[in-house]
Amino acid sequence: MATFDLIVIGAGSGGLAAAKRAASYGKTVAICESDRVGGTCVIYGCVPKKIMVYASQFAHATSNAKQYGWDINASFSWETLKTNRDQLIDRLNTLHISFLEKSNVTLLTGEAVFNNANSITIEGNTHTAETILIATGGTATPPKIEGANHAVTSNALFSMPSLPESIAIIGGGYIGIEFASILNALGSKVGLILRKNTILRGFDNECRQWLQTELSQSGINILTETEVTQIKIEGSLKKLSLSTGESLSVQETLFAIGRHPNTNTLNLAPIGVKTDSNGAIQVDDSYQTSAPHIFALGDCTNRVNLTPVAIAEGRAFADTQFGNNPQSVSYTNIPTAVFTTPELGTVGLSQEEATNTYGDTDIKVYKTDFKALFHSLTGQTTRTYMKLIVQKSTDKVLGAHMIGDGAGEICQSLAIALQMGATKADFDRTMALHPSSAEEFVTMR
Numbered sequence: 330m331a332t333f334d335l336i337v338i339g340a341g342s343g344g345l346a347a348a349k350r351a352a353s354y355g356k357t358v359a360i361c362e363s364d365r366v367g368g369t370c371v372i373y374g375c376v377p378k379k380i381m382v383y384a385s386q387f388a389h390a391t392s393n394a395k396q397y398g399w400d401i402n403a404s405f406s407w408e409t410l411k412t413n414r415d416q417l418i419d420r421l422n423t424l425h426i427s428f429l430e431k432s433n434v435t436l437l438t439g440e441a442v443f444n445n446a447n448s449i450t451i452e453g454n455t456h457t458a459e460t461i462l463i464a465t466g467g468t469a470t471p472p473k474i475e476g477a478n479h480a481v482t483s484n485a486l487f488s489m490p491s492l493p494e495s496i497a498i499i500g501g502g503y504i505g506i507e508f509a510s511i512l513n514a515l516g517s518k519v520g521l522i523l524r525k526n527t528i529l530r531g532f533d534n535e536c537r538q539w540l541q542t543e544l545s546q547s548g549i550n551i552l553t554e555t556e557v558t559q560i561k562i563e564g565s566l567k568k569l570s571l572s573t574g575e576s577l578s579v580q581e582t583l584f585a586i587g588r589h590p591n592t593n594t595l596n597l598a599p600i601g602v603k604t605d606s607n608g609a610i611q612v613d614d615s616y617q618t619s620a621p622h623i624f625a626l627g628d629c630t631n632r633v634n635l636t637p638v639a640i641a642e643g644r645a646f647a648d649t650q651f652g653n654n655p656q657s658v659s660y661t662n663i664p665t666a667v668f669t670t671p672e673l674g675t676v677g678l679s680q681e682e683a684t685n686t687y688g689d690t691d692i693k694v695y696k697t698d699f700k701a702l703f704h705s706l707t708g709q710t711t712r713t714y715m716k717l718i719v720q721k722s723t724d725k726v727l728g729a730h731m732i733g734d735g736a737g738e739i740c741q742s743l744a745i746a747l748q749m750g751a752t753k754a755d756f757d758r759t760m761a762l763h764p765s766s767a768e769e770f771v772t773m774r
């Protein structure tokens with residue numbers, strides 16, 4: 330039996346950040362992982378997905394190149410992309426393990442189960458700690474329909490041996506539309522199936538509509554108000570029965586209908602850690618659960634399920650509990666991007682959130698759309714869309730939204746301005762950087 334000051338369950342973004350920060354204060358720390366060190370973001374999520382996004386952008390670049398004088402005869406190899414991407418993930422996995430070693434954090438491999446509030450068992454060995462942090466992340470939610478086993482979730486998509494000729498993607502959230510965009514550009518015939526009318530619930534309504542139109546124009550077949558009721562194997566294809574009475578035969582089916590916290594195998598109830606009906610661990614402002622000495626953060630608490638948030642929470646937890654340096658995480662103005670083509674970047678409030686918070690009469694909306702200079706030669710009809718939400722009474726910029734090239738990078742920088750409380754007047758007296766798309770944010774009238 331080994332004893333530590335802190336045991337962290339889950340070596341993903343939040344857990345790794347917390348473990349290394351706690352160890353930097355001289356604490357004895359162990360971290361447990363049942364899969365690969367790095368977690369969803371590094372192994373099955375943000376990183377490999379962004380590599381796929383880059384791969385898909387070559388398809389757009391090669392088709393646009395001709396008007397710029399380049400005659401490119403291009404072909405795409407899924408195998409090469411997969412090999413190189415997997416090697417990168419292996420390197421990152423090794424790097425994260427070496428960071429743990431350098432930080433003097435003990436890595437325990439296997440699935441952790443609580444015995445009591447201060448003790449867990451992994452692979453038959455018991456380990457104890459004064460404090461235990463749960464950072465087990467989330468897992469893709471499987472569909473509850475007949476034949477669900479014939480569909481894959483996003484993890485499996487990365488290991489597919491070849492690009493599917495056709496794919497049905499169910500779900501209009503981040504994962505569904507990012508993969509729809511990637512696979513469409515790489516050459517798959519993509520059907521995106523939405524149970525409602527519009528993608529990206531929770532985002533600014535006009536942006537949702539704008540992006541959906543762009544995705545549709547890029548060749549994705551979007552079926553709205555449609556649910557998949559059954560999947561059957563028919564020869565080499567998967568036949569989807571739809572709620573509209575129609576059917577769809579495709580080579581592959583991806584369900585991206587959300588994720589749920591990874592908590593059901595931890596044995597939480599007997600040790601007094603409360604979860605909600607989705608299995609999300611309930612925590613207070615300092616990430617403390619309902620059981621003393623047990624903390625939780627990141628996606629397993631199902632609050633803001635984004636990697637940078639989990640990392641910030643992990644560091645704040647360790648600083649507060651072990652560094653004698655109480656920290657809290659700011660959950661306002663969290664920038665985020667949806668890596669479709671075109672890309673969507675956003676920070677702050679949507680028009681709907683701003684209106685609900687401050688009232689219609691205290692909100693002014695600035696919008697613009699234009700053909701980006703790059704596309705003045707390509708002949709593509711795509712237009713860049715930008716929107717600022719301003720509170721009239723204070724002139725504060727409450728939200729900034731963009732659909733177009735570089736939207737994520739631009740919104741990251743705008744997040745600094747919003748976090749500092751920038752006003753529309755501050756935006757107006759900021760000099761434009763010309764020629765750029767971002768300059769439109771400081772010239773809107």
Ligand code: NDP
Nearest residue numbers: 500501502503504505524525530585586587588634666667
């Ligand atoms: P989301 O919660 O973002 O979206 C789920 C989608 O599935 C919604 O469009 C929802 O539609 C739909 N849906 C839910 N249940 C059903 C159902 N039973 N049948 C059909 N459709 C259904 O989940 P994702 O899986 O896309 O992403 C999970 C999390 O991963 C996100 O919360 C995000 O935090 C993170 N992520 C972040 C990324 C980034 O930062 N770029 C990239 C990828 C993931 P409806 O609107 O009708 O409810």
